[in-house]
Structure formats: C-alpha cells, structure tokens
Amino acid sequence: MSNELLVLIVLLVTFAAGVFVLKLPSGVALALSALLGAIAGGEGIPIRHLVEGSIAFLDPILIVFTAMVFMKVVNATGALASINFAIITRMHKYPTLLIILMVFFIMFPGMLTGISSTCILTTGALVAPALLAMGMPIPAVGALLAMSAVFGMIAPPINLPVMIIGGGVDMPYIGFEKPLILATFPAAIITALYFRIRYLRKFDIAQVLAKLPPTVLPKYGYKMFIPILFVIGMMIATRVLAKYIPDIGIPLIFLIGALLGFGTGEKFKLDKMIKEALHDSLPILAILVGVGMFVQIMTLTGVRGFIATSLLDLPQGLLYPAIAIIMPAFGSAFTASSVFGVPLVYAFLGTNEIVVTSALTLIAGVGDLMPPPLLLPIFAGQIVGEKNNFTILKYCAVPIILTLTIGVLMIMYAREIGAFL
Amino acid sequence: MKRHVLVAIFLLLSVVTLTGIASADFLRMYTADIVHPSDAATKKSSLSEYCPSLKGTSADTPVYYFDSKRPGATVLVLGGTHPNEAAGFMAALLLTENITVDSGKFIIIPQACGSGFTCTDPLEGLPDFYTIKTTNGTRKFRFGSRVSNPLDQWPDPLVYMHYPSGQSLSGFETRNLNRSYPGRIDGNFSEQAGYAILELIKKEHVDVAFDLHEAAPEIPIINAIITHERCKDIGASAILELELNSLTYALEISPKNFHGLSHREWGDSSSVQPFLMETSNPIQGRLRGKTNAELVTGGVDKFYAQAVKSAKFRITYDSANGYPLKVRVARHIAGIQAILTAYNETFPDKKIYFSNIPSYDDINTKGIGNFLK
Numbered sequence: 066m067s068n069e070l071l072v073l074i075v076l077l078v079t080f081a082a083g084v085f086v087l088k089l090p091s092g093v094a095l096a097l098s099a100l101l102g103a104i105a106g107g108e109g110i111p112i113r114h115l116v117e118g119s120i121a122f123l124d125p126i127l128i129v130f131t132a133m134v135f136m137k138v139v140n141a142t143g144a145l146a147s148i149n150f151a152i153i154t155r156m157h158k159y160p161t162l163l164i165i166l167m168v169f170f171i172m173f174p175g176m177l178t179g180i181s182s183t184c185i186l187t188t189g190a191l192v193a194p195a196l197l198a199m200g201m202p203i204p205a206v207g208a209l210l211a212m213s214a215v216f217g218m219i220a221p222p223i224n225l226p227v228m229i230i231g232g233g234v235d236m237p238y239i240g241f242e243k244p245l246i247l248a249t250f251p252a253a254i255i256t257a258l259y260f261r262i263r264y265l266r267k268f269d270i271a272q273v274l275a276k277l278p279p280t281v282l283p284k285y286g287y288k289m290f291i292p293i294l295f296v297i298g299m300m301i302a303t304r305v306l307a308k309y310i311p312d313i314g315i316p317l318i319f320l321i322g323a324l325l326g327f328g329t330g331e332k333f334k335l336d337k338m339i340k341e342a343l344h345d346s347l348p349i350l351a352i353l354v355g356v357g358m359f360v361q362i363m364t365l366t367g368v369r370g371f372i373a374t375s376l377l378d379l380p381q382g383l384l385y386p387a388i389a390i391i392m393p394a395f396g397s398a399f400t401a402s403s404v405f406g407v408p409l410v411y412a413f414l415g416t417n418e419i420v421v422t423s424a425l426t427l428i429a430g431v432g433d434l435m436p437p438p439l440l441l442p443i444f445a446g447q448i449v450g451e452k453n454n455f456t457i458l459k460y461c462a463v464p465i466i467l468t469l470t471i472g473v474l475m476i477m478y479a480r481e482i483g484a485f486l
Numbered sequence: 487m488k489r490h491v492l493v494a495i496f497l498l499l500s501v502v503t504l505t506g507i508a509s510a511d512f513l514r515m516y517t518a519d520i521v522h523p524s525d526a527a528t529k530k531s532s533l534s535e536y537c538p539s540l541k542g543t544s545a546d547t548p549v550y551y552f553d554s555k556r557p558g559a560t561v562l563v564l565g566g567t568h569p570n571e572a573a574g575f576m577a578a579l580l581l582t583e584n585i586t587v588d589s590g591k592f593i594i595i596p597q598a599c600g601s602g603f604t605c606t607d608p609l610e611g612l613p614d615f616y617t618i619k620t621t622n623g624t625r626k627f628r629f630g631s632r633v634s635n636p637l638d639q640w641p642d643p644l645v646y647m648h649y650p651s652g653q654s655l656s657g658f659e660t661r662n663l664n665r666s667y668p669g670r671i672d673g674n675f676s677e678q679a680g681y682a683i684l685e686l687i688k689k690e691h692v693d694v695a696f697d698l699h700e701a702a703p704e705i706p707i708i709n710a711i712i713t714h715e716r717c718k719d720i721g722a723s724a725i726l727e728l729e730l731n732s733l734t735y736a737l738e739i740s741p742k743n744f745h746g747l748s749h750r751e752w753g754d755s756s757s758v759q760p761f762l763m764e765t766s767n768p769i770q771g772r773l774r775g776k777t778n779a780e781l782v783t784g785g786v787d788k789f790y791a792q793a794v795k796s797a798k799f800r801i802t803y804d805s806a807n808g809y810p811l812k813v814r815v816a817r818h819i820a821g822i823q824a825i826l827t828a829y830n831e832t833f834p835d836k837k838i839y840f841s842n843i844p845s846y847d848d849i850n851t852k853g854i855g856n857f858l859k
C-alpha cells in the first residue's frame with residue numbers, strides 16, 4: 066500500500082470517528098483528522114501548515130457571518146413575513162408557475178455573487194416560509210433551497226469555479242453564458258417541477274394564511290424593504306455598473322443592509338441579532354476552518370495528487386462516473402474545481418473546453434451539498450428548521466442524479482454542444 | 487468559575503500559543519534574500535524609483551543595473567514575477583551574480599513580485615524555504631506565493647476587472663502581477679507594481695525584456711517562448727538556434743484578447759520586445775505528491791512519472807530524471823542567450839554583448855550552486 070493511500074485512510078477514519086464516535090462538531094473533527102493525517106504522512110505537527118489552511122477560507126467565513134446577521138435583522142423587522150404574505154396572496158392560484166419562479170428567485174443572489182450560501186441566506190430565506198405554509202414537507206423545502214443554491218452558484222453571469230479553473234489553465238472568462246445556461250436552467254426547471262409534483266399537495270389558502278405570521282406591511286409601508294432592496298441592488302450595481310460603483314465587498318454590503326434595518330419595521334437589538342447570527346453560523350464557520358486545514362494537509366502529504374492521478378489513470382469509460390462521484394465527494398465546489406477541474410480540462414482537450422469547464426463546475430457544484438461539510442444542507446436546515454441535515458440531502462437525491470447526468474452528458478457531447486451553441 | 491468559562495480560557499490560550507508559533511514562522515519570510523551582484527553592477531535601486539507610492543512596501547523590490555557605458559541595447563530581465571516559480575528567480579539571480587556586460591546595458595529584477603515572496607499560497611502545502619549548496623556554503627532562499635501577500639492587498643473582489651480592458655478574471659488574480667499590466671499609478675497594490683515595471687521599461691528605454699516563469703507540467707505552453715506579434719521573427723530564429731543545441735521550444739504568440747500579461751501589455755504600451763519563457767515545474771502541478779523543498783530543487787515526483795505513462799494528454803515531465811531546478815534555470819539562460827543573439831542579428835547597430843554566463847551544459851553538469859557566490 067502506498068504511503069498516500071495510508072494517509073488518506075487515516076484522514077477519513079479519524080474524521081468519521083470524530084463525528085460518529087466522539088460526537089465532535091464536523092469542523093473540530095476535520096481539524097483533528099488533518100493533525101493525525103499530517104503525523105501519518107511523516108510531517109510531524111506542521112503548525113505553519115495547519116494555521117495557513119485554517120485561514121484559507123477567511124473571505125467566505127466573513128460572507129456567511131454577515132449574511133446571517135442581515136437575515137436575522139430582516140426577520141426581526143417583519144420584512145420576511147410580509148414578503149411571504151404578499152407572495153402567497155398573489156400567486157396561490159398558480160402553484161406550478163410559483164414554484165418555478167421561486168427557484169429562479171432563490172438562484173438570483175448566487176448568479177450575481179457566485180456564492181451558493183448567499184442564495185439560501187437571502188432569497189431562499191424569503192420564500193421558505195411560504196413553501197412551508199403551503200404544506201410542503203420541511204426537508205423538501207430545505208432540499209429545494211439547497212438545489213437552487215447550487216444552480217444559482219453555477220448559472221451566469223458570475224461563476225467563480227469557472228474562474229478558478231480558468232486561472233489554472235489561462236482561459237479568460239469569455240463565452241460561458243450559453244453553456245452555463247444550458248447546464249443550469251433546464252435542471253432548475255425540472256427540479257422545480259419535481260418538487261411541485263412530488264411534494265406540493267392541494268392546499269386551502271385560508272388555512273395557509275392563518276398559519277403564516279401576519280403581515281406588518283400596512284403598519285410600516287414599503288420602507289420595510291429598504292434593507293433587502295439595498296443588498297440586492299448593490300449586488301446588481303457592483304456588477305452592472307462596475308465602472309462607477311466600487312465593489313465594497315459582499316460582507317460590507319450585508320452589514321450596511323443590516324444597519325439600514327433600523328426604523329424600517331419592528332424594533333430589534335443589534336447586539337442580540339449579532340449574537341444569534343454567530344450562534345447559528347458557528348458550526349459552519351468551524352467547518353470552513355477545518356476544511357482548509359484538511360485540504361492543506363492533503364496537499365502537503367501528497368494525498369491530493371494521489372487522488373487526482375488515480376482519477377486520470379482510469380479508462381475513459383470509467384472516467385465519467387468517477388468524475389461524477391469523486392468531484393462532489395470533495396465537499397466543496399471551489400476546492401473540487403481547483404484540484405480536479407484543471408487537469409480534467411486538459412484530459413478533455415480538443416473537444417470544447419468552454420463546455421467541458423461549464424459542465425465540470427456543475428458537477429463540482431454538487432459538492433457544496435455533500436458531507437463532510439454538508440454546507441448547503443446545514444444552511445437550509447437552519448432556515449427551514451430541520452435538525453437532521455442528512456434528511457435534506459436525501460430529499461436532494463433525485464435532483465442530484467439529474468444534475469450529475471446533465472454534467473456528464475455535457476462533457477461527453479461537448480464538441481457537438483459547442484458547435485450548436 | 488463555571489466550566490464553560492474555563493474551557494473558553496483554555497481554548498483562547500491554545501489559539502494564542504499556536505498562532506504565536508505560526509507567526510514566528512510566517513515572519514521569517516519577511517527577511518530579504520541575500521543577493522551578491524557581480525562586479526559589473528553600476529547601480530542598485532528599487533521599484534519605488536518608478537512609482538514612489540511603493541516606497542517602503544514589500545513590493546519595493548531591488549533593481550540591479552549593469553551599464554557597460556558603451557552603445558547597445560538595454561535589456562530587462564524579470565525573475566520572480568511568480569515567486570512560486572523558483573527557476574525564474576534563480577535564473578535572474580544567476581545572471582545578477584555573474585554577468586559582465588561588454589556593450590549595452592542590463593537591468594535585472596530578481597524578485598519582481600516582492601510582496602509574493604513574503605508568504606505562501608494557502609491550501610497548497612508549500613515549503614517556505616529551499617536551500618542550494620554553493621562553493622561557500624549553503625544558501626537559503628524564500629519560496630513564495632503566486633500572487634501578492636493578502637496582508638498587502640485585501641480583500642480580493644469576487645471578480646477582478648482588469649484595467650483598462652475591463653476583462654473579467656477570478657478575484658484571486660487581482661493580486662497577480664502578471665495580470666496587472668499596464669497597471670496604474672493610483673491603482674491597487676499590484677497595479678502599482680505593474681505600473682512601476684512598465685514605467686521602468688519606458689524611462690530606461692528598454693529594448694528587450696524577459697519575464698521568466700514556470701508552469702505546471704500539465705500546462706500546454708511549457709518549454710515555450712511567448713512573445714508579442716511584433717517580435718515573432720526574433721522568437722522564431724532563437725528557437726532555430728536552440729534546436730541546433732537540441733533544446734526544443736515552442737513559439738507562442740500572445741493572444742490579442744487576453745489582457746494584463748507582460749507579453750501583451752508591455753508590447754502594446756511601449757516599443758520593447760517582450761519575451762516570456764516557461765519551464766516545467768512539478769511543484770506547481772495538481773498531480774504532484776508530497777510537497778516539500780526537495781520537490782522545488784530536485785523536481786522529481788512519482789505521480790508525474792505515472793501520469794506521463796497513463797494520461798491521455800500532454801504532460802511535460804522527464805520520467806527518468808524529473809525536472810530539477812538546474813535544468814529549468816539552464817533552459818532560461820539558454821533562451822535568453824539565443825533570443826539576444828537573434829536580436830543582435832536583427833538590430834546590428836544596437837548590439838548587446840555580455841559574458842561570464844555559464845552555458846546550458848555547464849549549469850547542468852556543475853549545478854547552480856557552482857555559479858552562486
């Protein structure tokens with residue numbers, strides 16, 4: 066057995082033991098596993114590498130935390146409840162159309178920022194109560210949010226995994242709109258229809274409205290929506306009007322959005338909102354720290370190269386299913402894109418690199434749903450109130466298979482698709 | 487005291503201890519590498535001479551001038567544009583410590599991205615230092631990050647919009663010196679560094695400029711000379727001469743729609759003839775195994791040896807010997823010599839003559855350390 070395989074086994078076994086036997090939070094288990102993996106790889110205790118890995122995801126950590134503060138604020142002002150009330154009273158007669166529009170609405174922040182979690186924490190949180198009130202099961206709503214977030218991250222105009230791969234293979238971010246639309250829009254519509262048919266039963270509108278928290282819109286008026294309009298408006302403006310409006314960064318946009326909440330609706334205490342946001346986001350922040358350490362040690366010990374080389378070693382027939390399994394198993398769209406995306410683009414050189422790259426990011430995007438981080442199921446679970454994040458993942462099974470199939474087909478027929486688009 | 491308060495205090499103290507130890511490690515990278523310029527050096531300056539706002543920052547990297555005071559071309563050599571590409575820095579260092587200029591002028595910047603030499607890239611598991619044995623003992627050099635240190639330029643935008651073209655690249659590339667050109671005097675940190683280098687090219691009337699790089703073995707443009715469309719004849723005749731010495735290079739013309747790179751923007755913004763060269767560097771590759779200082783200098787990796795056999799795409803890796811640093815440095819030196827020979831043939835009234843530089847075979851047989859002080 067090669068040393069790298071041994072280290073890989075140590076990494077996986079200690080992580081599993083940490084989570085299931087010692088009942089540690091995932092983030093702590095990842096850090097512990099990285100430490101033991103480094104020792105098994107003959108690196109001793111490489112403090113420099115562990116610390117360096119732990120801060121690799123500092124920027125996403127700030128985004129997640131500030132988005133959480135923002136959500137707490139718009140929830141407290143009553144803006145969330147009012148939006149849901151409006152959606153249901155206007156749209157309840159057309160549930161199929163409603164659910165498709167909702168999916169694209171959830172995708173929207175991800176399309177603009179390229180970050181999946183923003184979908185769940187902003188527009189996802191806006192529509193979730195409406196879906197729940199219409200009688201959709203809790204884990205199904207969570208799954209719909211999580212899947213829409215994946216599509217939103219991959220859909221144009223902004224797809225960060227494509228840019229990550231592009232940085233590795235010197236490919237400018239040009240000409241990706243159509244392939245990315247092909248990769249995401251049909252999948253999003255089919256997913257919406259799947260959840261509509263399977264999980265949305267007939268409902269009595271009077272009962273639904275009775276279940277919802279009452280709207281406070283008449284009391285405060287449209288100024289309630291200032292924070293939400295500011296955040297969405299800034300996300301659009303920093304892209305569309307980039308020449309005139311400086312990109313102040315997503316964390317600052319969320320924080321200003323939260324501060325704008327004062328006086329727009331019900332009263333709230335900012336320190337309480339921040340404490341609650343920290344409490345709710347801490348597990349996921351710990352995972353982002355732990356995953357960084359874990360990946361850094363995988364690279365240091367050669368396990369990353371071992372996995373990538375083994376993948377490329379496979380015969381072409383096995384390569385497609387292997388891509389569909391191994392890329393998502395990396396548990397993060399960004400990491401999978403940078404580790405596997407670059408060599409895989411070369412492996413399919415001569416077909417159509419733009420279509421292949423788009424498809425690879427779609428497959429990598431599924432990684433944001435997967436354990437160990439379970440990034441999107443955890444966020445979605447917090448929004449809909451589902452404790453068991455694996456249940457949400459289970460409800461994603463059919464759309465995940467659909468997504469991976471679309472991704473693999475796009476790679477297989479990249480040349481033909483490229484000629485057609 | 488309550489139990490959770492004790493746990494919190496314990497955790498805080500552990501974090502302080504661990505980050506304290508790590509900080510000492512990280513801070514070691516702020517000590518500049520020692521350079522012993524050859525006796526031919528006539529001046530030492532730094533980048534802030536061309537962009538004053540860089541004064542005192544980590545981007546204010548040393549510039550060495552070797553002026554023969556006799557007429558001839560002015561040649562600029564950039565090493566360390568990407569500090570994780572050791573052969574670029576090392577080839578520039580070897581020139582700096584040995585060169586004699588007989589006509590014309592050499593300007594050498596061994597560590598073009600000074601900021602990138604103060605850190606390593608997270609998630610990459612890279613070594614912070616590597617060593618080379620010389621006749622006077624062992625010398626230690628920093629192995630840096632591909633891009634500027636985030637402590638100098640942070641946060642990255644989600645999308646990097648290149649100035650002035652408006653081209654979109656991933657946010658990480660905001661800190662990439664070789665995506666920053668032509669740069670701007672009031673731009674971000676990396677744009678200022680890019681601006682300074684282009685100002686140097688204009689003010690010193692540089693005729694030929696080299697940007698020395700390396701790339702992952704799976705990147706197709708390896709062992710290539712990439713140049714502006716204006717300079718393709720010089721590039722082509724250099725490649726012919728290199729082939730006579732059994733060194734294979736590919737000539738690539740800089741893509742017109744890919745902005746921010748030296749071979750595109752230097753050529754578009756000035757009359758300089760830009761040449762960028764790439765060698766194969768296993769430690770940059772995504773298939774590499776154990777990542778350490780030995781991989782920087784030895785260039786031997788078992789996964790690349792395996793991938794060369796099984797991969798369905800081109801991988802530039804020598805299964806028998808790997809790609810040691812000395813081979814990669816020797817290729818850069820040979821490339822510079824061949825291009826300047828071709829330049830002299832094209833511009834006979836502006837010849838550049840220099841000597842005391844070891845040949846490709848010399849470097850390979852004797853090692854780099856033999857040519858460092």
Ligand SMILES: [Zn+2]
Binds near residue numbers: 567568699701
């Ligand atoms: Zn480079």
